[in-house]
Amino acid sequence: MYPLGDVRLTVRTGGPVGSSGGSRRARGRGGRVGPGATGRPGTSRDPVRPRPFAGGLLVSTTPGRVFLSRLVGLAVFDPAGDQVGKLRDVVIAVRSARQRPRVLGVVVEVLGRRRVFLPITRVTSVDAGQVITTGLLNVRRFEQRRTETLVFGELLDRTVTLPDGTTGTVYDVAMEQDARRDWYVGQLAVREAGKRFGRRGASHVVEWDEVSGLSSEEPGQGATHLLATMDDMRPVDVANALRELTPKRRTEIAAELTDERLADILEEMPEKLQVEILGVLHPERAADVLGQMDADDAADLMGELPAATANHLLGLMDEDEAEDVRRLMTYEDRTAGGMMTPEPIVLPPDATIAEALARVRAPELHPALASTVYVCRPPLETPTGRFLGVVHFQQLLREPPSTLVGAVVDNDIEWPRAESSLEEVSSLLAAYNMVALPVVDDAAHLLGVVTIDDVLDHLLPEGWRESETHGLASRAVTRG
Template sequence: MEHVKHSIKPIGSRVFIGKLAGTRVFDPVGDNIGRVTDVITVLRFTGLPTVVGLVVEVATHRRVFVPVTRIVAIAPGQVITTGLVNIRQFRQRVAETMVMGELMDRVLSMRDGSGEVKIQDMCMEQDDRRDWYITKLYVQRITSALALSRGETLLVDPSEVTHLRKSVLPQEATTLLTQLEDAKAADVADVLADLPEERRIEVAAQLGDERLADVLEELGQEDRVSILTSLDVARAADVLDVMQPDDATDLVNELPEKQAQILLAEMEPEEAEDVRRLMAYGERTAGGLMTTTPVILPPDADVATLLAHVRRQDIPPALAA
């Protein structure tokens, strides 16, 4: 089905979504509500993609949805809202697509047959009814399908490309991971949990082993099992090797017995032995809660120093008992 162009009469300047990410959100009196983490759009079979709202991370690190109807203005460095924000956790609906999480870095084909391009950014504009639409895609040509080398950049209409609604090629997550580079593992886990399963697996696979291990420790059981089992055996074993032994044990215990044994055989012998030792204890026993990683202090360390070390966030909670 051919795309039909929608008539847009801009009432303000274009807003590039890549630059909007991280922008502070304020209420009408200037109080800081949070920061933008994503833009939610509905991709239609005809017409321009409709922007329906923003995902905003509020002070409690909760990610909430702010409808476009509550956005008063978007200016450089700030988004002004009506101040009425629903604090319920954001949950993506079936028809919705996350621009940063799902569309950035997507590879598309030009309808004129001139080759493939990769989305670098998108811009949205308002029409005279104050509705927001994605009107332009900032893309870069891929000059080599094998090496994904880059060519010239273009600003094109959504109607000039195919596969915007559905990715047909493996998709990078460069833009999203750059945005999350300095984020805590728990915050990255929250972002992944909000993504559709297919994209969640795709993004997780592009994290480094240690980063992915930290994120898996923060995810719920179903999500982390789904991600780990999507990896090839060697990569999954490498990730388990760098996890805290107690967390690796919990994750291995959540796998089918045959799959768990395959991974244990692929892990480094010393790391696998730690996991096997902890697996021998019941989940709710002291042994099941402990870790094999010791806290080592000098002989002259006092009790206050010990307590300070076991309270550090990078030491497993089981050691603080």
């Protein structure tokens, strides 16, 4: 997984591309722009007509909103400052006319005019003349799925109907970030059809749900319709719903899901279905999906595959991700080593409480992993240097932000070893009321962390994911 981090969006000042008078501001609450006006455009909605702007659209790009036409052709850089390509399109998921589309990622043109997909979670900064990414760029050629829409290739220039019944053309799109740091298409820049020859029609900024003609919803139960229905469901509920489908339909759904979404869903499926779905994917995509899974879940799934297949997929995975999975595969299944995840929150003793809370705050972090910070000497990747102890989340909240985590560690428990049994680990969790335990070796190096959900997976009866009780939640969610 790749964290979004603190996104900084300061794209070139001004509104949608093609607008005029970008330095002027809106006047009053009506959103109409005039010379020398001040105030914020669009602070109240007109129930009849979209917000008009004299002489063109004059909405400024803000830290929480970006007009996408300003991104076309921007250079894309890796964290080292090397240019890897140029941004050519933005990929969104149009779910319905009422729901704002989610931004999935961007299309980057790399050397040789090859176009690849970059998830939005890998974009750490969009600045005046560049896009900065984190992690390695997957050079697999971008293949658009049926549930995906290209902003520049498909959405721009589309004819839509405005709230008052007039028609117009979409010429820019704004994406906005919500409280969970997800990006959505919030507003559209629309120009009315000119009423006289040679004269442009009025321009407006409208909310996504204020226009019609953008979605192509069709009745039925095709893969696209099912995916739209499942888009807001939790992975476990989607997994339960997919379990009720035929293998052919499951394959169709898997082909349309993003790698990250499919990885989350596979983690909630029985091994038999995991193997079935992974087996119909192209090997390169299967390796990408495995790389998006938690390392312990990926290791468990690899253990269900023929040795030759597992080795081939490991060879296609990112080197660091494959190394974690290989290490976990060396441990017995019902031991601490076989259940642990190798990616907890690890900090040096001179890190502050404020730094620890910032790490815990990451929205993509599993709740059990966010409950505890592990303090170690360098190196800070597992297996770490000497393990010094843990700091629980509640302790972090009680201490001043400037306090060093090394001063408040708890290390008075005999922590489990990699070979510790399931019974030993579950007893420790129950005895000390913990939801995660560090796993250490005889030299006091941190190897990983066992979370309570991994322990429950092994304590519950075999096949519990396929039980009727487990399926109640998904049926409640999907009931129309």
